Amino acid sequence: MTALLRAELLKLRTTRTFIALTGVAVGTSLLICVLVSVLSEPTQESVLTDVFTSDTSALFIVILAIVGITGEWRHRTITSSLLAAPDRLRFLAAKTLAFAAAGLVLSLLISIAVAIVGMVILSARDLPTPELGELVGQILRNAEVAALLGALGLALGTLVRNQPVAIVGVLVLAFVIEPTLLALAPDVGRFAPFSALSASIQQIPASDVGAEDANLLSPGLAVLVMLAYIGSAFAVGAVLLRRRDLN
């Protein structure tokens, strides 16, 4: 499994898509952080989630994970991948772990950069700043969400082999369906993975994700629901992959 994990991480690092999307994630995260730090006046209570959740890596790792698994079909590299790793379940598990690990590391690096930039600007403006312990906790929660969404993106990508359809589908789910659900049926919407569950885990107030009426799940329960989503999508994807003839 270690060898497969290493191979998947190497695959991820050796494409321009990864470098480009990572660059965009770093750029947008720092831009949001700078704009919020410069233009708003957060209070001691709100500063942690107003400024230090600017890390956008979770969104980009979802896209990278979908590209990573659907690209195997698109470029027909799935054949050489499965010749090297004929146990399809292990192959899928290694890929899932690789994108979870990539999400974790990417988010940690970006969140640390955001923390440094945010602290410098807030201090310069004599605005309240969080305690170091609070800041570290927030960085870890951001990374936890990125790791979970990396795994979820990979598992969802196993269900839809068509790359554009999979990416557009997830974006529509995250930016159209979930907000609509949160607004119209908050009791259902609070189980939405990309907005409500992520906010629960990051401990972002419901109002910040447009879910004023939703009673968000506790962070622990949100993690369990997210793991259930990942497990379900992974199980269905694994069954499909094991049954599929590669001709």
Add this chain to the structure above:
Amino acid sequence: MAAVTTAAIEIQDLSKRFGKVQAVKDLSFSVQAGRVTGFLGPNGAGKSTTLRTLLGLIRPNGGTATFGGARYEQLPHPSAHVGAVLEEASFHPGRSGRNHLRVLAAAGSHPESRVGEVLEQVDLAGAADRRVKGYSMGMRQRLAIAAALLGDPDVLILDEPANGLDPPGIRWMRDLLRAEAARGRAVLVSSHLLSEVAQSVDDVVVISHGVLRGSGPLASVLGGGDGPVTRVRAADADGLARLLRERSYFVEADPSGALLVQGAAPEVVGEVAAEHRVALAELVAVSRSLEDAFFELTEAAG
């Protein structure tokens, strides 16, 4: 007691159906170490399906396909035992040739030093750091062969490896196959063109419509095994045919009335005719090319 040798590849009663199409039916053959075996048949004969089933990429409906008794997915270290080049070898276009091999080396737990070695072996070291999307068909094929050689495997499987290669490339590939077999490896190479592989194979397996048409040493399957063929026209054709059949030669008449004698050279037929004072109007050796035999085999049963 005779020594029992285990075939490097053993296909036994293999069958695969895609919907209403019977791609492979009750196919059985084996491939021995140290020999190049040509897997021949026209397009759509079931060659790729057989090879992909052997490599665990397609699930058979019946039968087995094994390496030394184990299915591909049961091998403890598959890419160190079997190297494969499949038709339409595909690569991520944005990744360099070297990085493609590095990924496969990592997945197969092969030392990274093998990447440079196989790149040298396929003469691709100079282009190794270029992105694959800039490679020609021939370069992609060489990269695929490099990938197959990464694990220094005992068995090499190549599906239509000459596709996309120019004449020097085809010659290089033939030399490679012979060299690998000389090192004791079992080499199974598929082709729909007999001429591509006739010069480099020891054995052949011929299939058509998913069914085995013949297997064994090249000469015995596609000519040579039946011996020479002679065409003879005689005044007393029936009498000469009877005399030859008494000597156990297979004789048949063609539509023009000439006799085709299998297994007898013209000198032998001439001697029989002279001995019995049968006047001859024509006596020639018939050349039956490998291609003729191949077409006869593959077109015989539809």
